[in-house]
Amino acid sequence: MADLSRAAIVALAVVGAVVVNLVVYAVGRAAGGTFRFTAAGGPAEVDALTVAAFSALPLLVGLTAVALLAPRAGWVVRAASVVGPALAVLTIALMTLPTDLDATSKTTLALCHLTLVPIVVVAVAALGRRTRVVADRLAT
Template identity: 45%
Template sequence: MSTTATATTATATAGIGDRIPALNRPTAVLGAVIAAVAANIVVWLIGAAAGGSFEVPNGTEMQSVAPGGVIILSAVPLLIGLTAAALLSYRWVGVLRLAAITGSVLTVATIAMTVAAEFDTASTIALSVMHLVLVPALVIATEGLRRNLIAK
């Protein structure tokens, strides 16, 4: 087989996982949190522009979940989960794949709570998309960290 054919085959079989760089623990955790919060602020702005109020009835008054709630509810779970996975990876690198799967499933599953709440349609859609934004941030962070650890 010629060099050109080998290079073409290698390029064709390279997946997205091959493009994820190796990341150290602070970069993986903080980078994912910052990226997810920034992306969710953009989604919030789009949802607000679409007419979303991001308010839910709480007894006799309306409670707003944005923008502060968006930041806190994006950053805190991701920060806690990724920090726990990063610390556990000192002992067991496999925890990173487990964290990516578990975190992704929980992130998608919690969309049900958003749908069950009494948000307007634009807010419900935007908040649901915000849950989904956490998945790639989580997967890229854990895979980047894993690549760094297995390369050592």
């Protein structure tokens, strides 16, 4: 990925996360998950659009921040490679486990959070490499 632009790395990671999580969601639906839960306003359901948005938006924001900040502050790559995966796991405890989803739906959504861990690690590493390649070119 070193020859890809930072924007391309972010875009590939986001699209990849959405595709993978929609496949995981489809498998969860096929396995009998209802994805219905009780929200403050009454009954609610996690649909494919919600899965796509909850996969894409945090990843897009986080990786864009890394892509923009890494050339100016190398520590951002190291921090993001820890904070990104930690947030993906932490949100299972904060968003998924407290709900009254059925077991299949809860497991599926937890897996959707976990799929973001390797995606974040690979994308952040690629952004770090891309930053070093650009810095090396500028130094010569």
